[in-house]
Amino acid sequence: MKVLVIGANGQIGKHVVxxxxxxxxxxxxxxxxxxxxxxxxxxxxxxVAIVDLEGEIEEIAKAAEDVDAIVFTAGSGPKTGxxxxxxxxxxxxxxxxxxxxxANVKRYIMISSYDTTREAIQSAPESFAPYVVAKHYADEWxxxxxxxxxxxxxxxxTNDPGKNQVALAEKVERxxxxxxxxxxxxxxSLLHDSTIGKEFQxxxxxxxxxxxxxxx
Amino acid sequence: MKVLVIGANGQIGKHVVxxxxxxxxxxxxxxxxxxxxxxxxxxxxxxVAIVDLEGEIEEIAKAAEDVDAIVFTAGSGPKTGxxxxxxxxxxxxxxxxxxxxxANVKRYIMISSYDTTREAIQSAPESFAPYVVAKHYADEWxxxxxxxxxxxxxxxxTNDPGKNQVALAEKVERxxxxxxxxxxxxxxSLLHDSTIGKEFQxxxxxxxxxxxxxxx
Numbered sequence: 001m002k003v004l005v006i007g008a009n010g011q012i013g014k015h016v017v018x019x020x021x022x023x024x025x026x027x028x029x030x031x032x033x034x035x036x037x038x039x040x041x042x043x044x045x046x047x048v049a050i051v052d053l054e055g056e057i058e059e060i061a062k063a064a065e066d067v068d069a070i071v072f073t074a075g076s077g078p079k080t081g082x083x084x085x086x087x088x089x090x091x092x093x094x095x096x097x098x099x100x101x102x103a104n105v106k107r108y109i110m111i112s113s114y115d116t117t118r119e120a121i122q123s124a125p126e127s128f129a130p131y132v133v134a135k136h137y138a139d140e141w142x143x144x145x146x147x148x149x150x151x152x153x154x155x156x157x158t159n160d161p162g163k164n165q166v167a168l169a170e171k172v173e174r175x176x177x178x179x180x181x182x183x184x185x186x187x188x189s190l191l192h193d194s195t196i197g198k199e200f201q202x203x204x205x206x207x208x209x210x211x212x213x214x215x216x
Numbered sequence: 217m218k219v220l221v222i223g224a225n226g227q228i229g230k231h232v233v234x235x236x237x238x239x240x241x242x243x244x245x246x247x248x249x250x251x252x253x254x255x256x257x258x259x260x261x262x263x264v265a266i267v268d269l270e271g272e273i274e275e276i277a278k279a280a281e282d283v284d285a286i287v288f289t290a291g292s293g294p295k296t297g298x299x300x301x302x303x304x305x306x307x308x309x310x311x312x313x314x315x316x317x318x319a320n321v322k323r324y325i326m327i328s329s330y331d332t333t334r335e336a337i338q339s340a341p342e343s344f345a346p347y348v349v350a351k352h353y354a355d356e357w358x359x360x361x362x363x364x365x366x367x368x369x370x371x372x373x374t375n376d377p378g379k380n381q382v383a384l385a386e387k388v389e390r391x392x393x394x395x396x397x398x399x400x401x402x403x404x405s406l407l408h409d410s411t412i413g414k415e416f417q418x419x420x421x422x423x424x425x426x427x428x429x430x431x432x
Contacts, residue, residue: 055338081298082297082301083298083342083343083345083346085302086298086301086346086350087345087349090349091337091352121307122271127299130298133302133307134302137306
């Protein structure tokens with residue numbers, strides 16, 4: 001299964017491409033914005049596509065033509081200007097969903113935020129709320145498609161080494177989770193079609209990722 | 217027909233409430249954010265509701281309980297911070313649409329931007345694109361409902377006195393239009409059910425507003 005990783009140069013994205021390249025059943029195509037980001041991925045043996053998420057849907061669809069699945073892990077992050085929140089976290093995400101449709105790629109894995117519900121928008125601190133709004137509408141757009149989607153809602157992301165120990169369910173207590181473990185969750189989701197049509201929160205817990213995914 | 221004007225304290229909103237109050241068939245309820253904005257509307261004989269668009273849907277729905285139509289003319293404007301673009305132009309708008317459903321108000325008139333298509337997003341200047349994105353998704357949300365909607369796409373807004381002379385169609389050449397004339401278009405749309413389910417661009421032209429609306 002060939003997987004287009006959108007936002008490959010991000011902190012989760014790099015872990016995802018690395019893990020995919022280590023797995024016999026998967027191969028990665030890293031979608032990145034700049035040529036100078038390519039070497040990291042080429043060194044891993046991954047394919048590379050240079051596409052700007054602020055560009056046309058058709059360019060993204062072209063990058064998706066030869067893949068079987070798309071992982072969206074791009075993010076302006078909550079600390080960038082809110083213009084990028086609108087252009088990347090909302091519109092960039094929606095464009096990749098539309099590109100998936102155009103390219104006939106059914107499988108789509110979205111890395112969302114821990115809680116993107118209406119209630120989360122209303123209770124978010126003022127500086128964070130716009131980011132939650134953007135993720136809320138991107139998730140809603142995806143749910144409204146016929147794609148085979150999975151929406152992953154990670155807890156507070158850290159750069160700690162992955163523990164391969166998570167709590168994973170529709171609702172889990174708020175907590176931290178290493179980006180490397182989220183990458184594992186993405187890879188196991190790709191490998192288990194039982195995750196199709198589901199969404200779940202993930203934080204550090206007591207269950208190995210594969211087992212947690214299988215018991216969903 | 218009682219009309220909840222959301223964003224009543226804005227530049228178009230004030231014209232709308234004034235015109236509604238002058239019309240025998242219509243009465244206005246001005247939805248505003250602050251008590252100190254109320255006098256202008258009370259002096260016009262309009263009803264007033266103090267509701268923050270960044271608050272809960274239920275509060276907006278409560279303001280809509282006794283009305284027959286909603287006009288959304290709130291806007292952070294393209295010059296405010298992009299956080300407000302997300303919170304008002306996108307999420308605020310969507311919350312009023314959801315409030316309309318909750319309050320069983322079928323008629324909904326959205327004041328959009330001149331062009332909110334995908335093509336307009338891609339060709340917009342970088343500083344303006346996030347605003348177009350926000351309006352794009354708000355319009356999409358409305359189209360996806362069963363509400364009796366009208367979406368008005370005005371040209372470049374000016375504070376010139378209204379001329380009551382417009383060009384109004386699905387597509388018109390880019391141009392200016394006084395806010396007062398957009399207010400007339402809103403009022404005539406409320407009075408003509410033939411505008412239900414339609415959207416159109418408006419700029420200054422050669423046809424009186426009522427005639428332009430009737431010939432849609």
